[in-house]
Amino acid sequence: MTGNNKFWRASLAGLASVAMLATMGVAASTANADDAAKVGDYDYTVTLHANSPAGVSAASVSAQASVTSDGKAQSGDAVTLDGYTLDVADGNAADSKLEGLYDSAAGWNVFNPNGNDLAWKFTGWYTSPDAGAEKFDFNSATVTKDIDLYAHWAEPDQAITLDFTDPSGVFDNSKTVYSGASKAAFASFTGSGYQLTVAKTDKKIASWELPADKAGDQKVVTTWKNDSESLTLNELTKDFTGKLQGVYDKAITLAPVVPTSANAVTVRYYENTSNPREIADAVDVPYGATVPTSPVVSGYFNISKWAYVDPITGKLVEVKDGFTASEAFTAGLNLYAAAAAETFKVTFVTEVSGKDVVVSTEYVAKGEAPKGPTAPTRNNDYTFAGWSTTPGVNQTTVALSSLKISKDTTLYAQWNTNKAxxxxxxxxxxxxxxxxxxxxxxxxxxxxxxxxxxxxxxxxxxxxxxxxxxxxxxxxxxxxxxxxxxxxxxxxxxxxxxxxxxxxxxxxxxxxxxxxxxxxxxxxxxxxxxxxxxxxxxxxxxxxxxxxxxxxxxxxxxxxxxxxxxxxxxxxxxxxxxxxxxxxxxxxxxxINAADLDNSEQQVPSQDEDGNFPAESADFTADSYAAYAAAMKEYNALKAQYGKTPTDEQVSELSAKLDAAKALLQETTSTPVYRLYNPYTGDHLYTTDTKEYSDLQKIGWKGESEQFKVLSADKYGLSTAVYRVYNPYTDEHLLTTDTAEVANLVKAGWLEDFDGQPAFYAPQGGNVDVTRLFNPYATVGTHLYSTDQKEIDMNVKLGWVKDNPAVIFSTR
Known part of the structure; x- marks a missing residue:
């Protein structure tokens, strides 16, 4: 019966039952009890939309696999780029800016509408598809969440090229935002000139697109002239409708209206009067504008007070809040550090793609607390929780006001989320x-x-x-x-x-x-x-x-x-x-390769030398065998077409066809499985051995006849092995197709019947389900296997439950 011993064994009285592994049902999760989920790796995307104009053949956009969010090359109406990859496309450290958006390393290409008609002009990436939208400030905007950008287009007769000439040398084109941007085809530089193409329908250019001022000449350009017409800074950057009437391929020259005399004050920043070392970049400040007193100072020290030499008295005067530039400083304004404190750099970072990305930098006097930047943002699934002094995510936050900065410090953004x-x-x-x-x-x-x-x-x-x-x-x-x-x-x-x-x-x-x-x-x-x-x-x-x-x-x-x-x-x-x-x-x-195909072919009925299969096979149903034979003919034809050295892709295709052909076979069964019942323990035993079936009835078991038919051997490698295990402490027997279940039960003290070999095999293509039922009220004889739906339903009503999975195999 079990272990090849053909006699019934009584329970071993006095022995404890084998320690079992768990209780029934779904176990409780060991999840963290916090309300918010632990924050894992975070990524954001930048989606570029071709935004094709209506009524023409579609524009499109493409992106290389190295920059996309899914690691695959993309093309079409839109592409989605990995935010972190785009952040570092400029070759600099991650700083939450997309300065590399127009660099070649950004990896995108945009194709003009109407069959790539070059008469259409791509004018840049905007924050909305609508005409008149704001252009995306790629040089300054902080981006740490998903963002959509839209290509804008200038129709052939609606493109305006603004040619900012500079005969007086008042601009510094090396500091213009598009300097070196190879993909900003709408912006170009010729000598001292700077050209920018924009669509009439957008009505404006961004103020940050203007030529950069060259500091030190005491002059700031606020007006440009086109022939006899002048445009103010406000008109250029708000709405130039009615002012510019250019046509395609004819640039509109905008010459700067350079003041004949100074209209600004050149402000320079020095360490002190005795050591006139400049410690910050000079800047031209228009008359009436507030003089900046918080420049980015080199060398990490905080200047809390600035002073200047009064042009009349020659004495140092402290700069007060709201101090403005005026004609009194026609020779320039030199500011000297009047009070300085040791200062340290505080860097605020957030995690993107598993790396720290700088969102802000602040210089803080020793012993003082940082003020902190505007709270960074993430996608809608996240809320900002604060700053931590500990690297990583899911860290404890601190109040910035409680910090006393005494060294260069990095603070790490912490987040709450309901997603992972x-x-x-x-x-x-x-x-x-x-x-x-x-x-x-x-x-x-x-x-x-x-x-x-x-x-x-x-x-x-x-x-x-x-x-x-x-x-x-x-x-x-x-x-x-x-x-x-x-x-x-x-x-x-x-x-x-x-x-x-x-x-x-x-x-x-x-x-x-x-x-x-x-x-x-x-x-x-x-x-x-x-x-x-x-x-x-x-x-x-x-x-x-x-x-x-x-x-x-x-x-x-x-x-x-x-x-x-x-x-x-x-x-x-x-x-x-x-x-x-x-x-x-x-x-x-x-x-897999061609050798694998040959091996796999040996697992199924073979054809003769002419490629013909036997007319029928008793091992399979007639219909399934006919379908299999037809599929194999298609397989052999394809294999012959690919020749003796098929490619990897062809081998994969052939393997799939071969597997599909084998899956059509429905094995026939001829070996009965008999069921016996032990009235002393409640155990049910299933066997294909007629001698075991007869011997057990002689010692008290009740024979319950044939229950279903199976295979005695796995002739073609298609069937499913069914194992029988035995508990020597409770005399229970269990059938399973799960080898991991067998291994777990053996570890718990069960024995493998038939020396671990399968008790029998379930056929491929079976259409009669064998359901396993569990009796939660019994300690022995806890399982029953049945193909009889009435018997299954009756036992379920009596309190038995279907195991999971309920159907452990199917037969025929």
């Missing part, structure tokens, strides 16, 4: 899928595709003690097979019964394409038949079950619902528990 990020790393070519999910939201992992490869599942890394690594990749250089730097597994095969080669799993290395057995030191993705032993260095690759339900806890952690059969003192049953795992999962890939 989950990253599905495809593990090749830098591709990934990043999503943000709300606490409590359930979802499933995507199923990626890759030409020439088979997706083998999502994994995370854990140590030898089972604890998960923080987003560690469990795969890498330890694998022996790679395309470039991207690693993959190969299939291993073993000779099976009936001279059929059986696929046994994915391994890191096999002897050769001809000898497809695993090498002695091969690492298995899943140990054949039973245990997962995926050791790579000190890491173990743990698979998240296919199609497992995922969720985000209130603490922002990622969990999957692990469904398994466990036992305790009350019996054996199914338990569902939420397992906390890292927020980044890694894909495993397998690669």
């Amino acid at each position: 990020n989950v990253k599905f790393d495809y593990n090749y070519a830098g591709k990934y899928d990043g999503q943000s999910y709300a606490a409590g939201q359930t979802f499933t992992a995507p199923t990626p595709t890759r030409a020439g490869y088979e997706f083998l599942g999502w994994y995370y890394a854990a140590g030898s003690n089972g604890s998960a690594y923080a987003n560690g990749n469990p795969f890498g250089y330890e694998l022996d097979h790679a395309d470039g730097n991207y690693y993959y597994f190969v299939k291993a095969y073993l000779p099976g019964k009936h001279s059929v080669t059986k696929e046994v799993g994915w391994v890191s290395q096999r002897n050769s394409d001809k000898d497809t057995t695993a090498t002695s030191n091969a690492k298995w993705l899943k140990k054949y038949n039973k245990y997962i032993t995926d050791y790579y260095a000190d890491k173990t690759a743990i698979e998240v079950p296919a199609n497992a339900k995922l969720q985000i806890t209130s603490g922002g952690e990622l969990q999957y619902l692990n469904v398994k059969t466990t036992t305790n003192a009350d019996g054996t049953h199914t338990e569902s528990t939420w397992v906390t795992i890292p927020n980044t999962l890694y894909a495993a890939w397998g690669k």
